[in-house]
Amino acid sequence: MSGAGEGGERTRVIRTDYLARVEGEGAMYVKLDGREVTDVKLRIYEPPRFFEALLRGRAFTEAPDITARICGICPVAYQMSSVRAMEDACGVAIDSGPLRDLRRLLYCGEWIESHSLHVYMLHAPDFLGYAGAVEMARDHREIVEQGLQMKKAGNALMAAVGGREVHPINVRVGGFYRAPAPGELRALHDPLERALETALATVRWTATLPFPDVERAPELVALSEPGAYPIDRGAIRSDGGLEIPPAAFDEHFVEEHVEHSNALHARLRERGTYLTGPLARYALASQELRPLAAEAALAAGLGAVCRNPFQSIVVRAVELVQACDEALAIIDSYEQPEAPAVEVIPRRAVGHGATEAPRGLLYHRYEIDEDGTILDARIVPPTSQNQLAIEQDLRTVVEGGLDLPEDQLKLRCEQAIRNHDPCISCATHFLTLTLDRG
Amino acid sequence: MAEADPASLPARDAANAPARVAVIGVGNSLRHDDGAGLELAGSLRGRVDPAEIAVIEQEGEALGLLERWRDAAAVVIVDAVRSGAPAGTVHRIDATRQPLPADLHSSTSTHAVGLREAIELARAIGRLPARVLVFGVEGERFDAGSGLSDPVRAVLGALAEEVLQTARGLSA
Numbered sequence: 210m211s212g213a214g215e216g217g218e219r220t221r222v223i224r225t226d227y228l229a230r231v232e233g234e235g236a237m238y239v240k241l242d243g244r245e246v247t248d249v250k251l252r253i254y255e256p257p258r259f260f261e262a263l264l265r266g267r268a269f270t271e272a273p274d275i276t277a278r279i280c281g282i283c284p285v286a287y288q289m290s291s292v293r294a295m296e297d298a299c300g301v302a303i304d305s306g307p308l309r310d311l312r313r314l315l316y317c318g319e320w321i322e323s324h325s326l327h328v329y330m331l332h333a334p335d336f337l338g339y340a341g342a343v344e345m346a347r348d349h350r351e352i353v354e355q356g357l358q359m360k361k362a363g364n365a366l367m368a369a370v371g372g373r374e375v376h377p378i379n380v381r382v383g384g385f386y387r388a389p390a391p392g393e394l395r396a397l398h399d400p401l402e403r404a405l406e407t408a409l410a411t412v413r414w415t416a417t418l419p420f421p422d423v424e425r426a427p428e429l430v431a432l433s434e435p436g437a438y439p440i441d442r443g444a445i446r447s448d449g450g451l452e453i454p455p456a457a458f459d460e461h462f463v464e465e466h467v468e469h470s471n472a473l474h475a476r477l478r479e480r481g482t483y484l485t486g487p488l489a490r491y492a493l494a495s496q497e498l499r500p501l502a503a504e505a506a507l508a509a510g511l512g513a514v515c516r517n518p519f520q521s522i523v524v525r526a527v528e529l530v531q532a533c534d535e536a537l538a539i540i541d542s543y544e545q546p547e548a549p550a551v552e553v554i555p556r557r558a559v560g561h562g563a564t565e566a567p568r569g570l571l572y573h574r575y576e577i578d579e580d581g582t583i584l585d586a587r588i589v590p591p592t593s594q595n596q597l598a599i600e601q602d603l604r605t606v607v608e609g610g611l612d613l614p615e616d617q618l619k620l621r622c623e624q625a626i627r628n629h630d631p632c633i634s635c636a637t638h639f640l641t642l643t644l645d646r647g
Numbered sequence: 648m649a650e651a652d653p654a655s656l657p658a659r660d661a662a663n664a665p666a667r668v669a670v671i672g673v674g675n676s677l678r679h680d681d682g683a684g685l686e687l688a689g690s691l692r693g694r695v696d697p698a699e700i701a702v703i704e705q706e707g708e709a710l711g712l713l714e715r716w717r718d719a720a721a722v723v724i725v726d727a728v729r730s731g732a733p734a735g736t737v738h739r740i741d742a743t744r745q746p747l748p749a750d751l752h753s754s755t756s757t758h759a760v761g762l763r764e765a766i767e768l769a770r771a772i773g774r775l776p777a778r779v780l781v782f783g784v785e786g787e788r789f790d791a792g793s794g795l796s797d798p799v800r801a802v803l804g805a806l807a808e809e810v811l812q813t814a815r816g817l818s819a
Contacts, residue, residue: 259677259791278677281707326710330760330768343764346771353772361714376706 285319286566298560318366323567329356362404384550405533416509429489455563485569518628555581680786709765721778728783735798
């Protein structure tokens with residue numbers, strides 16, 4: 210639905226009440242006065258407060274399964290942030306060994322699933338000039354087939370480690386209910402090899418897409434750990450010099466209510482807008498990419514830092530290579546752990562967990578009682594953290610595209626939002642996006 | 648639940664729509680009426696011979712359907728919808744040759760790839776089962792929380808019987 214052309218000559222409003230191809234429903238609203246952008250709003254209607262309330266009074270061991278249900282696209286991220294937070298509260302750290310490897314392996318499966326959905330089905334149509342994946346499929350069946358093949362490889366990983374493809378049930382505080390036998394993982398080798406080849410081809414292909422010349426400057430924030438590309442643990446770092454443990458999240462990040470949205474907008478105290486997700490991970494940790502992914506990035510023309518959000522499709526493709534290659538390495542060296550989990554004994558404490566969901570940093574904080582009862586829960590999803598940065602991208606895109614025809618400018622705005630793969634169902638389910646030329 | 652002797656069944660992957668006919672419930676059980684399709688599918692599990700009719704519960708984005716119905720010749724899909732009709736209204740749509748109506752918002756159409764898009768994507772690349780029947784039950788509330796609204800719950804039992812008869816008719 211479009212309300213383009215409302216109002217008089219001088220002011221105009223661009224709005225989209227239904228935003229396609231994001232994980233949820235979105236509304237975007239941009240108001241212009243002459244050639245000046247006077248208002249930009251990305252509206253999000255519902256924070257994960259229902260789940261935070263649901264968690265209170267439940268056992269600390271229930272958090273991974275409850276929070277996994279917040280999002281159908283990134284359940285593993287919710288499980289991983291919650292188990293890390295609970296283990297942190299109980300004084301347990303799984304920072305190496307086969308249990309951590311299995312967690313990274315499961316997380317690789319989610320990255321592969323989520324990134325391939327976004328790259329092939331949601332983002333590609335923007336660059337090839339189609340309204341959506343269905344229209345694109347009629348002319349470019351091979352792209353859709355590649356996406357499905359990649360997604361299937363991710364599904365197989367999720368099923369082997371997580372117990373099933375959607376909402377994995379095998380994850381627990383302390384590890385897993387059951388560790389897969391080496392043979393079960395070896396069976397994934399060949400499909401993953403094929404997925405890796407497809408991912409490498411995808412980096413080459415995405416690099417040839419036409420990108421508008423846009424450079425954005427939010428502070429980039431990602432997890433950081435020497436020797437590993439950020440997925441499942443690490444300090445929170447930024448390109449502005451921030452380096453803190455997840456436990457210090459609240460000292461440096463603040464969430465604010467804004468009138469137009471039920472979601473909270475997160476910002477860095479005294480510094481403002483920041484961005485998490487593929488561009489931030491790549492900028493802060495490209496030196497930690499595995500050689501195949503690093504070579505692919507170099508050949509694709511990505512520098513050490515990429516600040517063009519439209520090029521996030523290339524960075525996601527590089528992360529697909531990274532995830533496939535790392536999954537293969539874990540599988541090839543896997544030795545079944547003696548026990549599928551370590552014992553975690555509850556105590557009265559507060560715990561923090563931060564991991565890298567496909568679309569950015571996901572922070573959990575829990576306060577638990579001595580018997581493990583959850584007293585308080587807080588969840589800060591990546592999309593609410595990225596919301597301000599997305600709104601600023603919208604402003605830049607509109608200011609740079611004032612002379613574009615109405616429909617093209619609107620499309621460019623929608624693309625600016627899709628660049629960040631907002632998982633609006635994490636921050637909300639029914640979101641509306643409105644772009645407005647009054 | 649009557650357990651079939653595994654040795655008597657053809658070798659099939661239970662995750663991939665083993666039978667020729669599949670009943671697929673789509674939705675999100677923590678979005679009130681959005682869970683209607685899942686609950687209906689769950690109620691049929693154990694009432695059917697899995698070698699005859701596969702019962703599949705599909706949560707999350709709908710693109711996964713393309714893999715899950717891969718081996719099925721016919722699928723019966725149950726989902727909660729919002730079209731403006733009174734809650735509990737059942738829409739019966741044959742999507743074998745035509746798309747779902749655009750104004751019939753299935754619950755999953757609020758996601759990246761919804762039921763309508765998944766069906767059309769499958770049609771475009773030749774991965775649509777030969778018969779696709781969709782039962783859409785009009786929901787009342789889709790906010791976060793569990794439990795179906797009264798109008799939806801009131802029709803679910805009869806709808807389950809109709810879905811079962813439809814699936815049996817397709818597998819005959």
